[in-house]
Amino acid sequence: MPIITLTTDLGTKDHYVSSIKASILRQLEHANIVDISHHIPAFNIIHAAFVIKNVYNEFPQGSIHIIGVNAETDEHTKHLAVFADGHYFIGTDNGIFSLILDLNADKIVQITTPTDSDNLNFPIKDIFVKAACHIARGGTLELIGTACRDFLVKSTKLVPLHDRNSIRGSITHIDNYGNAITNIDQRLFKNVAKGRTYSIHLGSREHYSIHKINEKYNQVPLGEVIALFISTGLLTISLNRGSASSLMGLSINDTIRIEFHD
Numbered sequence: 001m002p003i004i005t006l007t008t009d010l011g012t013k014d015h016y017v018s019s020i021k022a023s024i025l026r027q028l029e030h031a032n033i034v035d036i037s038h039h040i041p042a043f044n045i046i047h048a049a050f051v052i053k054n055v056y057n058e059f060p061q062g063s064i065h066i067i068g069v070n071a072e073t074d075e076h077t078k079h080l081a082v083f084a085d086g087h088y089f090i091g092t093d094n095g096i097f098s099l100i101l102d103l104n105a106d107k108i109v110q111i112t113t114p115t116d117s118d119n120l121n122f123p124i125k126d127i128f129v130k131a132a133c134h135i136a137r138g139g140t141l142e143l144i145g146t147a148c149r150d151f152l153v154k155s156t157k158l159v160p161l162h163d164r165n166s167i168r169g170s171i172t173h174i175d176n177y178g179n180a181i182t183n184i185d186q187r188l189f190k191n192v193a194k195g196r197t198y199s200i201h202l203g204s205r206e207h208y209s210i211h212k213i214n215e216k217y218n219q220v221p222l223g224e225v226i227a228l229f230i231s232t233g234l235l236t237i238s239l240n241r242g243s244a245s246s247l248m249g250l251s252i253n254d255t256i257r258i259e260f261h262d
Contacts (some may be wrong), residue, residue: 002136003032003059007052008068008124009040019066020125043070045155049099050173050181054232056087056100064132064165067091077153079113079123081141083107088135090128091234109145128257160184163190165256169235173252175220178243184235184258189213193260199209200227201257202237208248210237217241 004024010016017038023033036055040048048069056065071092072257073079082089082097084105089097097105108185113134115126131144160169160183163171169184202208213235222241227250229234235256238244245251 001029001030001032003034003063003226004028004125004132004136005036005046005056005063005065006038006068007036007040007065008038009042009044009048009070009122010068012038012067015034015127020066020129023129024133027129028136029112031133031136031251032190033121036065040069045070045094045096045118049096052089053100056089056110057085058174059087061086062088062091064088064134064135066128067096067122068128071123071128072121073123079110079111079127080151081109081135082144083141088132090131091153092123095151095153095257097151097156098154105151107141108148108150109141110148111145113144134143154244158183160188162188164192165260165262167192169258171237171252171254171256174245174250174252178239178245178247180237180244180248181230181231181232182235182237182256184256186229186233186235189229189235189258192258196260196262198260201259202248202254204248242253 006020021033024033038050048067052065067089073092075126078093080093082105084101085103089152111131113130133146158170158172160167167184167188169182171180172183173181175181200210210225213227214220215228217226220240224240225241226238228236239247
């Protein structure tokens with residue numbers, strides 16, 4: 001039985017997540033349900049995409065990922081089931097798929113199966129779950145929807161700019177510890193650095209400069225600023241046992257500039 005993951009902005013203090021799981025279990029008694037997160041900020045597809053993008057490949061191929069963030073449709077958005085990179089994704093065509101996936105989808109369908117409820121306000125439970133259980137039972141996407149060539153809504157990915165002597169990126173995520181995660185990955189850094197010394201400047205705050213990237217938090221004293229590449233390969237600005245976001249005033253979209261010295 002494939003794994004079904006859940007990522008939503010529903011929180012956990014109400015009954016909503018439990019009702020989704022109950023709906024899955026009514027259709028698949030032995031379903032493998034994994035919570036990725038239910039604490040995505042409300043309607044924030046950028047945060048949701050960051051979380052899913054950095055974890056979905058940790059799951060086995062064939063896993064089914066329900067994305068319940070900003071899930072309602074309008075005249076411009078539809079509900080989709082997508083197969084890409086060996087995984088299934090079910091959600092709303094609101095731009096989130098283009099943020100999650102770095103490659104073209106193998107198959108996309110607009111979900112057209114009727115719901116079992118007259119209530120249209122809970123598509124995660126009444127539409128996404130039904131599609132996920134169909135896939136988990138071995139059903140094909142063609143039986144639950146109409147084929148689409150591409151996503152109708154595409155969000156622009158923020159990619160770092162670089163030349164021979166610099167990289168200019170931005171903070172794309174603040175995690176629960178207050179770590180500021182950037183869109184600068186280790187491969188790009190190495191390709192531009194070519195072994196040279198460098199300085200990392202944080203936004204317009206010139207007094208926040210870092211001249212070394214460490215491997216572990218405990219390589220600097222408690223409370224000291226540290227830059228390191230986390231397990232996803234992204235450059236992160238942190239404080240050892242502290243919150244870089246709070247104490248340094250760092251926010252999403254702040255600029256990160258790396259200058260290399262010959």
